[in-house]
Amino acid sequence: DVVMTQTPVSLSVSLGGQTSISCRSSQSLVHSDGNTYLYWYLQKPGQSPQLLIYKVSNRFSGVPDRFSGSGSGTDFTLKISRVEPEDLGVYYCYQGTHYPWTFGGGTKLELK
Amino acid sequence: EVQLVETGGGLVQPGRSLKLSCVASGFTFNNYWMSWTRQAPGKGLEWVASITNSGGSTYYPDSVKGRFTISRDNAQNTLYLQMNSLRSEDTATYYCTRGMAYWGQGTLVTVSS
Numbered sequence: 665d666v667v668m669t670q671t672p673v674s675l676s677v678s679l680g681g682q683t684s685i686s687c688r689s690s691q692s693l694v695h696s697d698g699n700t701y702l703y704w705y706l707q708k709p710g711q712s713p714q715l716l717i718y719k720v721s722n723r724f725s726g727v728p729d730r731f732s733g734s735g736s737g738t739d740f741t742l743k744i745s746r747v748e749p750e751d752l753g754v755y756y757c758y759q760g761t762h763y764p765w766t767f768g769g770g771t772k773l774e775l776k
Numbered sequence: 777e778v779q780l781v782e783t784g785g786g787l788v789q790p791g792r793s794l795k796l797s798c799v800a801s802g803f804t805f806n807n808y809w810m811s812w813t814r815q816a817p818g819k820g821l822e823w824v825a826s827i828t829n830s831g832g833s834t835y836y837p838d839s840v841k842g843r844f845t846i847s848r849d850n851a852q853n854t855l856y857l858q859m860n861s862l863r864s865e866d867t868a869t870y871y872c873t874r875g876m877a878y879w880g881q882g883t884l885v886t887v888s889s
C-alpha cells in the first residue's frame with residue numbers, strides 16, 4: 665500500500681500569516697493515464713471533510729486562492745496564505761492513483 | 777447543489793450485518809463513480825469501497841474485502857454499503873462521496889456487544 669506521510673502533525677499559525685504542509689508518498693503518484701491523483705482536504709471540527717485541491721494544484725469549486733498546491737512524483741505541499749479563522753481544522757492529503765487509495769495521517773492547524 | 781444523505785447507521789453486535797444507504801441529488805447520478813470512506817472516532821480517514829458509474833466494477837481495500845459489498849441503484853439515485861461479519865474495528869462514521877470530491881454528512885456505525 666502507498667503510505668502517505670504528512671508533516672508536521674500539528675501547526676500553530678497567526679491569523680493573517682502563511683504556512684505550509686508537506687505530504688510525501690512511498691511511491692510515485694503519477695498514474696498510467698498521466699495524471700497525479702493527489703488531493704488535499706480540510707476537515708473542520710464536527711464537519712465532513714471538504715475538498716480543497718485536486719490533482720496536485722487545482723483548486724476545487726469555491727476554494728479561495730489563499731490555498732495552493734504544488735509538487736510532483738512523491739513530494740507535495742499545500743500552502744495557506746493570509747490564514748483566516750475558518751481555515752482551522754485538520755488537513756489531509758490523499759492519493760487516488762494506486763489501490764488501495766490512502767490518506768495521510770492529518771495535520772492539525774491551530775491558532776497561535 | 778450536490779447533496780448526499782447517508783442513513784442506516786446504528787449500534788450492531790460483532791458478527792452481525794448492517795446496510796448503509798446514500799441518497800444522491802443535484803447531479804446525474806449514473807455519470808459518476810461513488811465511494812464510501814470511513815473515520816473511526818478521533819482517527820483519520822480510510823477509503824472503504826468504490827463503484828464505477830455503471831456498477832460494473834467495484835474496488836475494496838483488504839481490510840473489508842469479502843465482508844463489505846458496495847452497490848448502486850441508478851434508477852433510485854442511491855448508493856449502498858452492505859456490511860457483514862462486523863468487527864469492533866469497523867466502528868466509524870461512514871461517508872458517502874461522489875468521486876472523492878463531494879461528501880455527505882456521514883452516518884455512525886458502532887459495533888459493540
